[in-house]
Amino acid sequence: MKKIIRILTCLTISILTATSLFSAETDERGKFVQFSVPALQYWDMIDLDCSDNNNSNVLQPENALLANTGINTNHSDYLGTGFVDQYGEQFDRVSFDFQTEEERDYQFGFHYSAVAEGEPVRHIYVDGNDTGYISFPTTSDWDTWNESTVTIHFAPGLQRLVLYTESADNGFINLDQMGVQ
DSSP: OOEEEEESSOSEEEEESTTOEEEEEEETTEEEEEEEESOOOTTOEEEEEOSOTTOOSEEOGGGSEEESOEEEOOSTTOOTTOEEEEEOSTTOEEEEEEEEOSSEEEEEEEEEEOOOSSOOEEEEEETTEEEEEEEOOOOSSTTOOEEEEEEEEEOSEEEEEEEEOOTTOOOOEEEEEEEEO
């Protein structure tokens, strides 16, 4: 039985079974790796390395796992290759995967723009747990960028941080990057 598996966020891949074929692809949702596995036995292994090997403390949302959002380049002075756009309706989310080396408080800085009535907020989920929210005060226009910060305590290991739009989180933002300190 042939299975097609689509991985959206992995940058590198090692497949440890001789019968696998894979390709790096790009479509309207971004980069992905697609591979075909004719069959897997319990002793076969598929090892996916989804880490960003440049050891950077800056993550680009356009490379994150996105739900119900878009990527755009139509405003000036963004960092990276673009920014997350169309991000303000209920259930929209951006998920970042990253590694923490030690148990401590980490500060996250989100580079964004927001033109909205009121102040957009996003709920923060860490490894599936609601840990609060972050506010994104409005900017004068979509070409003006600002930074909002939040501090979260992490144990060492692989982490997933999700910025999630709930029903009362009115207001669209463009999310350009996430810095970790």
